Amino acid sequence: MLSRVGLISRIARQHGVLGCVSAARKKHTLPDLPYDFNALEPYISHEIMQLHYQKHHQTYVNNLNAVEEQIAEATANEDVTRLVALQAAFKFNGGGHINHSIFWQNLSPEGGEPTGDLLAAIIRDFDSLENLKSTMSAAAVGVQGSGWAWLGYCKNTDSLQVATCANQDPLQGTTGLVPLFGIDVWEHAYYLQYKNVRPDYVKAIWNVANWKDVAERFAEAHLHAQ
Ligand SMILES: [Fe+2]
Numbered sequence: 001m002l003s004r005v006g007l008i009s010r011i012a013r014q015h016g017v018l019g020c021v022s023a024a025r026k027k028h029t030l031p032d033l034p035y036d037f038n039a040l041e042p043y044i045s046h047e048i049m050q051l052h053y054q055k056h057h058q059t060y061v062n063n064l065n066a067v068e069e070q071i072a073e074a075t076a077n078e079d080v081t082r083l084v085a086l087q088a089a090f091k092f093n094g095g096g097h098i099n100h101s102i103f104w105q106n107l108s109p110e111g112g113e114p115t116g117d118l119l120a121a122i123i124r125d126f127d128s129l130e131n132l133k134s135t136m137s138a139a140a141v142g143v144q145g146s147g148w149a150w151l152g153y154c155k156n157t158d159s160l161q162v163a164t165c166a167n168q169d170p171l172q173g174t175t176g177l178v179p180l181f182g183i184d185v186w187e188h189a190y191y192l193q194y195k196n197v198r199p200d201y202v203k204a205i206w207n208v209a210n211w212k213d214v215a216e217r218f219a220e221a222h223l224h225a226q
Pocket of ligand 1: 052056100184186188189
């Protein structure tokens with residue numbers, strides 16, 4: 001029979017909590033933005049970038065730190081009911097922090113074009129770069145409500161795939177795909193500039209895709225899959 005602590009540890013491990021419990025004393029912080037707020041204009045406005053980064057991402061960070069404190073307290077108290085109740089807030093705010101930390105790196109005013117192994121994989125799995133863009137754009141536009149569209153890498157099949165996630169569900173934590181490039185289709189990402197016309201925002205974002213960053217993520221994911 002499992003001891004109470006053993007039972008809590010097993011439940012925490014099954015729900016992905018254990019890592020954050022052990023790291024609860026270390027606060028998450030907003031990562032540096034690798035460019036100025038106006039760097040992605042005219043495709044993404046200064047106002048959107050500033051609010052998105054300083055307000056929205058910061059809120060996910062603050063709430064993640066708060067929920068990790070609560071998880072640590074609940075773990076110390078062996079309060080399994082409380083731990084289970086905290087899972088949704090942990091997933092939402094942890095996912096928000098993970099997703100946005102990738103998103104800022106995925107964008108750049110000087111992102112170049114895919115080349116080399118990444119371009120070869122795109123052509124292998126999508127026939128062409130244009131077909132990847134149209135497939136992922138359609139997925140992004142089709143997300144109901146708030147969520148993300150992703151280009152991900154599947155280690156099991158050694159292939160690129162397009163996927164969508166609802167809310168702030170993190171791609172790898174919920175699908176197993178390694179995130180390479182994400183499009184945030186929460187209204188906070190585009191409404192101030194594009195109003196309700198999400199397709200125009202999705203079309204525009206390809207102009208500031210950081211293919212250098214995508215290529216680095218692909219190379220690392222591919223390396224660890226071998
Ligand atoms: Fe966002």
